[in-house]
Structures are given as structure tokens and as C-alpha cells.
Amino acid sequence: MPPTESKSYDPASIEKDVFALWQERKAFEAGPKDGRDRKVPFCMVIPPPNVTGALHLGHALNNTLQDILIRQKRMAGFNTFWLVGTDHAGIATQATVEKTIRKDEGKSRHDLGRKELVKRIWEWKVKFGGRIVEQLRLMGCSCDYSRERFTLDDGCAKAVRETFFKLFRDGLIYRGKRLVNWDTQLQTAVADDEVYHEAVKGHFYHFKYPIVGERGPLARTNSDERAGGTPALPAEPTHVHIATTRPETMLADTAVAVHPDPAAVMEKRAAELREKLKEASDKDRPDVQVAIDDLVERQKTLLPVLVKLRDMAKANQKIMLPLMNREIPLICDEWADPTLGTGCVKITPAHDANDYEVGRRHDLPMINVMTPDGRVSDEGGAYKGMKFTDARKKVVEDMEALGLVEKIEDRMIDLGHSDRSKSPIEPYLSDQWFVRMGDLEPEHAAKIDGLRHKAPGLAQMAIDAVARGDVKFHPARYENTYGDWLGEKRDWCISRQLWWGHRIPVWRTMLTLSEKTWSSVMHTGGKFYRILSGEFGDENSICIHMRRAHDDLVVRDPARDMREYTPEYQGWYSVNLAFKDLPSPELQQVLDDSGFEQDPDVLDTWFSSALWPHSTLGWPGASAPSSGLKSQDSGLLSQFYPTQVLSTAREIITLWVARMVLTGLYNMGDVPFTDVVIHAVIQDGQGRKMSKTAGNGVDPVDIIEEYGADALRFTLADLATETQDIRLPVKPKKLPDGRSINISEKFEKGRNFCNKLWQASTGFVMRNLDGYSPKPLDPGSLRLEDRWILSRMTACQQSLDAALEKYRFSDAAGAVYHFMWDEYCSWYIEMTKSRLNQPEAPARESKTTPPQPSRYQGEGAGDRATAQQVLVYVLDRLLRMLHPFIPFVTEGIWQELNKIAPQRGLTILFDAAKDEPALITAQWSSIETRLRSTEIESEMDRLHGLIKGVRDIRADVNDYRGKAKQPSVRTLAKVVVRADVDTTHLIDRYRAFVTPLAGCDVLEVGPSVAKPAGAMSRVHATMQVYVPVADYVDLGAVKVAEQAKLDELRTVFERETARMSNEDFVKRADPGVVAQAKQRAADLSSRILMIEQHLAELS
């Protein structure tokens, strides 16, 4: 693009070419061959997006931040590697493909079968799975696309098997009956965090269960008690009253519980409430009072009954479960809260998490009345086969028929729903695999190599790593989220009832051991024996786990521990075989013949993502020795593990970050990364989550089309503060093609910024380079403005580096934004214009002052060349600083600049510019502190003060003229500046750019120049600026303006003097602060004096 025509920057015109250039140069690949010595590694792994997904704004933000980091490090000479890939995302992907198949072919997954479905999903993945990575390219993300990974690829599969095997062998994986959130539609267990709660309309059913025995209604023929009014039966309860929102689960009740000390609980609660009443606000008081009244009533009427029931429970009283006609015990358990409901609670261990715990405490049977598809199971008696929703109606009807329904209340119920299918969750007892997170017996823990730093368990090991500072969070507050969650040490359910994913590498069967079966199973010739004997591998590749059904006797090494038959081995065993490697065909045959079947479940997607940092770098290696489980060096692994930075959203700190730390330590003996950057969540303008369904989301690809990739990136970086949420006002926009998209005006900031840079570079700098030839310069040959911009440039570089160091992206973007716009464009470029426009003419010598020995030379021939040289040099440095944020436009400009001005050093200050054909791998600037000069900056501030003062007066003048409907004044005829000698020299020397920038024809300056009549003034500490304005406005207006100025200053002055007259302030404040205040007060006072004088003269 030749710098001839003047038009706005068009991102689309260069983004594609620039990206191709980067790829051609293989700039993204780890260890780029660019001749630079890149020894120090810098590695990040991308949080793998779901392979089904499309880029959303959260991804855009996160990947912008990562790309900023990696680009900066690449320029700084690190051997950078940004690993990219996608996640197979079990449920999401399977659901997506199942849905298409159902729509297109009307078939379910069961119609297709497991093998076929998995094949179809792979086909789908190959065809559509590349979308999100393509979108990363659109954004300009400099990932190493040549090493793209997938959590279900062979390398990851190998890592998964190895990890599973190790955990299994170490006794950290177990299979147990546990309550899970069951999604009856997808027929899979759903993790707690995949469940959302939603209030739905429901009912609260009060049932009566008859008490068995002499006192109960089953003995007496009649029961006429009603709970309303006075209780007739403190002594003789005949029924237990329970309340439930899920009546159908009563089919699985195995007890009813009452609290062991109801009186105490009620009293304690009452005391709490009375305490609360004392401190309650007026608003809350009535509610608290109601609660107290309720409780008092309960103590009167309900407590005697509960005490009685408690005693009966202690006497092993039985209850008859209606409908099922099953005797169940009345038990004492603290779970039954006497202040809630009826004070008694039905216990359904197989269908409720709390009841499950109660069941375990009291050794109750666990009866599961639900089938995987949400129907009543064989255990449900007459209700067998009914859908749960239908069973509910029928149960209530039947209870009513028996007269056992006390009442039915309407109630809102907060019900768990599956994130995926949106169907209600059923707590369900099912067989699942778990990773043990809690602390182990010390002897057990000591035997596990993977538990580093003498950790007692997996969770604690990961907690300690952060506590030690091996992993740091930014912002630091997220360490709490991490630590709190891990601190619960809840076991991790890793099995999913899906077909898409890493299948659990365990083969299972049941064996009967008896004298009769012994030899055929365990002995020579027995098929199982071939496995036991080590024919297919030793304990480092096969782990055998036997558990006897009736007493949970565990045999870990049957080959060693069960050599000969003894009667004590008799029993039913469940046998689990875990293999580190996929079974060979021969072994597979043996497994088939011996009745082993592979577990049908797949692993939680997070299991493979947890390994992402090391599995993608090559762990466990092509031929990991099966013995030591030491990682085989794959090159990448030793070079890049541990990685440096992980950037992600806070919602997966627990699900993902914590588990990566855990498996990293367990498998590698070291944390997977040293720094975790947690970015904010982008919400819409009302603070709502962006979502497809709500239609309030912004598609980054739309933004790229509308504003350009750089605009997207810059704006996001600019927004990336340390807050937890970012609001982004969203606006719909209709496109010419009729499509409607969401945009946000926020992105205009980024677009405008890129355009500004483009205009300054191609429209100004490059167009003013004729005759450009860099030559050695020393600081003394530079003019004030040259030294000033170099000083400011250095300041910018300092702020930028410091901000990036601390992952403060918004500060980093802001620093470069203001340097480029306010200092380089608004001041420096403007200041060079007079030099560039008058190539041969030396700067005029002052007429009012004799020539001084100048501190700033170069005001003559060659000045133009110097201006060009500095202009180009600063642009060069600016492009380097901006490149991580807005890579496309900066690279585009760099390429043009290379053609026009390939050499761009300040030769004496720096080595001759190296040949840097691409900005992406150009060198990051080091900070040259000797270029920084606060003295220069403050001198320039004085000149800026003068220029702003004159502009200010002109704006005032035009304001008054506008009101009088007179044309505005562009250039003032004359400006008079009275200043001290030093300032006079300064201004005089630089009048060449002061006059045009201020906008005046004549500039008079001197320590004692005559003050013009009828002038507006601006006063500073070292100068007074007077602009005669009688020709433009009437003096009344001037007086008004001056008076306003005066009033403003007086207010501030009063505040300042009040402070100064405060003895305590003078005595106690930091001396520097006091001195500052003194100076300020003196300043103000002299300015006030000058304005007062000026006003007096005007009158």
C-alpha cells in the first residue's frame, strides 16, 4: 500500500497477508529459526476450547491476553511455545452429534450402537471440529498450529491410561456405590458443577406412616387423631408424620428418623432467634417474631410427640411403610431437625444425599427404586415400570385412599437441573469410579511416589503447592477459591455414562472361588491364571484388584497372596484388571474367554484436560519404561515443562486448574505452571451473563468483520482490569445483507486507535521521508523536542514492561495508547512539522534576545534530517511496543517501513539497526534509562503550558464571539509572554513550533515586555501569558473571564492555606508533603496577585 491516498485503515486489506507472512516465516513455531539465540523457554498451554464450540467473547479475551504475553516474550528473545488444541468435551460433543443424527436419520444412539456412534462423532470432529482454531487464527493468535493437539488423540490417550493405571495401582482410584446427580434424559451422572438450581412449582406432601405394635393403629382398629387443635396423643402416637416434596421416593424408604434431643435443638434455636430479634432491623423484626411464635407453638404441641417418638426409636420401634407394607425402623439421628417440617424425616438412602449419609451411619439397606431412564425399578412393587412423574401421582392417590395424607401444600421447590439436557436431576445411587482426594493412612501415603513433598493425599498436595508459592495466582485473591475448594477434599467422580471419551481401562468380571473352581480359575491352565502368572505383563503394566462381595475383603496381588486354596478364600469376588497399555489381541482373547468385560463408562472430560500441560508436551513418551513410571524425555517435555503462565476464567479454577496442579505433581513431580492469570468475565450492559439463548452475546468474529481483529484485541486488553466482571454494553446492528448482529461501541476505541496509528505512520511519517538517511547522532545534537519524545518513549516502555510483568493488561494498553496518541501524535509530530516543511532554512534566530550558547544544537542544516531520524526511530520503537496488542496493523506498517526506511537507529545511541524483516520476531526494546530526563520533560511542560494557555484564551474568545454571532478567530494576532530569563530563552528558541501550535502570528517574550492593554491572561509560576483581545471581544467579557479564573484560584488557595496553618499538619506530615504544600501555596498566591493586578488594570 503506497502511502499516497488518504483513507481510513482497512483491517481486512492486510490481516490475511500479514498472517500468511507470519506462517511463512514459521514465526509461531517453538524455537523459530530466526538466528536469535533463544535458550530460555516460555510456554503456555491454551485452555482447550470444546471442539464443538465457537469462539465467544470470553475466549477472545483470554486468548488476546495470552497472545500479548507470548508475543512479548517472543520479541524478548525467549523460546516461545504456545500450545493449542481442543477438548473432546464428552457430553457436549456426544449430545451435539446425537442431535444431528436424530434430526437427519431419526435414529438414537442405541439404534447405531457404540462403535458406530463413536465413528460418527469422529467424522463430525474431522469435518467441523476445526472451526474454533480457525477463529483463533482470525484473531491473530500466535499459537504453534503445527503442534495442535486434541484431548482424545493418541498421545493424550496414552497419558490418560498411564495416569489411570498409576492412580489405580496406588489405591487412589476406587469404584463404589455413590449417590450421583442422575440425568434421566442423557442417562448419565452429571457433576455437581454441571447442575444448576431452579425454583419450580411443586407440592409439599404431609404423609402419615402407621406405627407397628400394640400402640400403633395396626393393633388398635381405629385412629382418629388429627394434628390440628390440641394433640390428643402426647403419650400414645399411633402415626409418624413426615413431609416430602418427592412422594414417590417413599417406595425406597428404609427408615424414619427423629432427633435424639429435640428439646435442646428447639431451645437453642429459640435462643438464637431471640438474640436475632434484639438486633434485627425494623424491616426484619416482624419476620423474626413470626419465627419465634412458630417455634413456641412447636415446643408446646410438637415437642412432646417428638420426645415420645425419640423414646420409641430408642426402644427399636418399627413403622409400617405404607404401599410397600415393609417394616422399617424408627431411628434417632441428628439429621432430623425438630424445627423443620413435621420434625420427623423419612430416610431414603438411595435417593437423597443426606439420607445416604444417615443410611451409612445406621447401616440401613439402600433400595434403589429408579432405573437409568427414570422409571420405577423392580424394587418399586406395584409401581414398577411407571415413569417417576406418573408414580408420584399414583403414590399420592393411593396414600389418599388409605387416608394417610395429612395435607398437601403448594410450594416453590429449588430443583437441580442438568446443565446439558435441562431435565430435572434425580439423586441416584449408582456405580461410579472415584479418585480419592482426601488424606490417606500415613503408611499408605508413604508408599506412593506420586505424593510429592510428603503430602498425605492428592488434594493436600495441590493445596500445599500454592501455599508454598510454587504456583501464584493473579490477582492473588483467587488463591482462596482454589484453596477453599480443594480443602473440602471431596472425592472426584471420574466416570461418565457416555460413549464419547477415554474409555475406562478396566476389565471386570465376577469369580466364584471354592475348592471346586480353584484350579480352573487360579491355577495352571486356567485362563485367568495366564494373566496372573505375568505372561502379559507384570505389576507395572497390569494391576489386579479383587474384592470379595460379602465382606469387602480386598486382594491386591492374588498371584502372590493366594497361592494355594484354603477355605477362607471361598466366596464371590469382583475382579478388576487395569492395564496400562491397550491389551494385545492375544490378551484381549484371553480376557474375552475368561468372561472379562471392559467397563462401559468413559472418563470425565476433566480427567484428560487435567493432564493437558504434560500430556501435550509428550508425557509419558513413546516408550515409557513401564517400571519406574518416569517420564520419557520427548524433547518438548524437558524443554518446556513446567510451563510458565496459564490464563483462564475463574469458573474453572476448581474444575481444571486445581486438577492440573494435582496431576502435574503426581505425574511429573512438579507444578504444571508457575503463574495463573484469572481474567474477568464479560457481561452485557446490564450485568447479565452473555448467552446464545438470551441473545445478548457478542460474536468476536462479527467484531473482527466490523472493526478488525486488532480493534477487538486492543479493546479487550484495555478492558482487562483486575475486577471480576466487565460490563460491555451491547447494541444490535442490522447488516446490509439483512443479517442482524450484536456489536458494542466499546470496540470503536480499538478501531480508532488502530486508524490513528495507521494515519500517523503511513500518512505522515512515511510521506515525509524523502531524502531520509540516518547518520550517527549523539544526544547533544538533538533538539529539545527530540530529547523530550525519547524521554517519554522511555517512560512509556518502563510503564509497559512493569504492567506486563504484573499481568496488568489494561495499564499496559493504556500506557502505549497515551504515548502514541497524546505524546507522539498530538505533540511530537506537530512539533516536527515546521522542521520538515522548511528543509533548507535554519531556525530563525531570536530578535528579542541575543544568541545564547545553546544546550540544544542542530538548529540549522541537517535539522530536518534529525527530525526524520527521530520520527522514524520512535515509530519503530512504538511499533514494537504495540505489536503484542495489535499485531496486524503494526506488522503491516513495519513491512512498509522496511521498504522506505530499512535503517532506523539513532546510530550513536544504539547499534546499527539489525535486519529485522518481521516485527513478530523483532527485538523487544530494552529500557535506555539515559534517554529519560525529567529536566527535559519539565522544560517541555513549560512550552506546553504556554501553548495550552494561548489555545485556552482563543477558545474563550471564540466562545464569547459565538454568543455574539461573530465568526470565530483562528489565529491570534499577538501573544505577549512575560517570563523569567530562563523561560524566555526557552520560548524564544522554540518559537518555530510554539507560534503555529499556539496559533498566533507574533510572539513577544521577555522578562520585562510591556503588558498589552485589554488582554486576557493565563498565569503560571514562571510566566504570564497575555493576549490582547480588544479587537475580538468587548472588555466586559474579558473581566468576567478573569474574575472566574480568580475565584477558582482563591478557593483552592484558601484550602491550601488552611492546611498550612494547621500546626499538626506542619508538625506531623511528611516534610516533603509540607514543602510541596508550601510551594503550591506560594505559587497560587503569586498567580492570584497577578490576576488581581490585571483585573485592576482592566477596570
Place this chain on the structure above:
RNA sequence: GGGCGUUUAGCUCAGUUGGCUAGAGCGCCUGCUCGACAUGCAGGAAGUCACAGGUUCGAGUCCUGUAACGCCCACCA
């Protein structure tokens, strides 16, 4: 219920160990098509820093409490 966070200009947000007259971008107002840029230039108005106390010479900043909002976790027979 537990934890974390937010509350500063009309909007979106900065404001680091307490100390310049509390800032930026957008929007608004005034004026500018003068040779990079109207996606621009010059200037301006606009704030009881949520509220109430406290500590301090001094509080947007620290402490206590209150209110509203948001997020995460747990739980709700």
C-alpha cells in the same frame, strides 16, 4: 448459610504503601474540512467517591457497621 467481589462523571471503568485542584474512553456542549487522521483537531461542562460511624494532621484509599448488586460454594425433608 459460607466465601469472594462491586458501589467513583450520563455510560463503561482507572485511581498501587493514606498526601498535587479525584482521572480516562465514550456520550454531551462550543469552535474548527489549516497538507496524516472528522475513526480527526482545539477547548469545555459534568463527581456529596453508596450510606453511617471511627482511626488520622490528612480518608476515594485504612477499620467497623448498614444498604444494594454480582459471582463462587454449600444446603433447603
